[in-house]
Amino acid sequence: MTRFIADSCGDMLQIEGVDFKAAPLTISTDTTDYVDDENLQITQMLDALAAYKGKSSTSCPSVDSWLKVFEGADTIYVVTITSTLSGTYNSALVAKEMYLQSHPDAKIHVFDTLSAGPEIMLLIEKLIELDRDGKSFEDVCTFAEEYQKKTRLFFALKSLHNLAQNGRVSKVVAAAAGALGISVLGTASSEGTLEPSAKCRGDKKVIAKFIEEITQAGFTKGKVRINHVENPKLAQMLRNAVLEKYPQAEVLVYPAGGLCSYYAERGGIMLGIEVI
Numbered sequence: 001m002t003r004f005i006a007d008s009c010g011d012m013l014q015i016e017g018v019d020f021k022a023a024p025l026t027i028s029t030d031t032t033d034y035v036d037d038e039n040l041q042i043t044q045m046l047d048a049l050a051a052y053k054g055k056s057s058t059s060c061p062s063v064d065s066w067l068k069v070f071e072g073a074d075t076i077y078v079v080t081i082t083s084t085l086s087g088t089y090n091s092a093l094v095a096k097e098m099y100l101q102s103h104p105d106a107k108i109h110v111f112d113t114l115s116a117g118p119e120i121m122l123l124i125e126k127l128i129e130l131d132r133d134g135k136s137f138e139d140v141c142t143f144a145e146e147y148q149k150k151t152r153l154f155f156a157l158k159s160l161h162n163l164a165q166n167g168r169v170s171k172v173v174a175a176a177a178g179a180l181g182i183s184v185l186g187t188a189s190s191e192g193t194l195e196p197s198a199k200c201r202g203d204k205k206v207i208a209k210f211i212e213e214i215t216q217a218g219f220t221k222g223k224v225r226i227n228h229v230e231n232p233k234l235a236q237m238l239r240n241a242v243l244e245k246y247p248q249a250e251v252l253v254y255p256a257g258g259l260c261s262y263y264a265e266r267g268g269i270m271l272g273i274e275v276i
């Protein structure tokens with residue numbers, strides 16, 4: 001049986017008609033663990049964190065939680081958040097070796113997306129599509145690796161507090177987003193790190209900058225995936241702007257899951273594109 005698996009940074013808990021499972025990351029304060037699964041109330045978590053004075057942090061899925069989502073499958077595609085910013089990819093690799101010991105005939109490939117959120121989503125969708133086309137495990141892996149080279153991630157964040165608190169961006173970069181109404185835009189670098197590109201004041205400028213960046217990246221048509229942290233208005237504005245300039249784009253908008261909501265923070269928005 002073939003299964004598609006992602007960690008919860010992919011923003012996806014289930015996919016209709018597909019054997020898909022997510023392995024949760026966890027967001028923690030000194031008093032509470034927020035497991036990023038179907039039971040997580042994201043608005044409640046964001047409210048509680050906003051009121052919380054202490055430090056918060058995150059942790060990757062344990063090897064056990066990976067093994068749990070592997071169980072019962074023999075052809076497994078696993079997609080993870082960038083290994084440069086998280087131990088998730090590594091814990092998935094450890095789980096893979098353990099699973100293969102008890103299931104020696106299983107086939108497992110773990111993809112390091114070098115990215116987050118909507119770019120993870122694009123790879124999951126591509127894997128499902130390649131498998132539906134009837135490709136072998138080896139071919140699915142080869143084509144998916146090629147596809148990874150053609151996808152990009154851009155984002156606009158209103159606060160980088162949680163990223164800085166956890167050492168994922170420098171305090172200097174984070175300070176830029178401190179001022180009211182300022183968004184920090186950026187991209188996932190080819191090494192899978194967060195690379196700031198611009199500071200913008202106001203949503204209109206943010207949208208214009210996004211369009212400029214995807215144009216520079218060579219986008220003309222194809223899939224666009226947008227997640228947002230309680231900011232449907234900005235997500236729709238971005239969707240409309242993309243479609244106006246690129247009518248052949250296929251744009252989907254959805255709310256961010258728990259892990260992306262924690263790091264992209266309220267108002268944040270992330271955009272994945274394929275350059276085909």
Ligand code: X90
Pocket residue numbers: 025057058059060082085086087088114115116117153155168187188189192193194195259260263264270
């Ligand atoms: O293992 C862990 O504890 C998880 C750490 C995750 C750290 C980064 C999450 C980023 C989520 C923020 C904006 C996009 C950055 C993309 C850079 C590749 C989303």
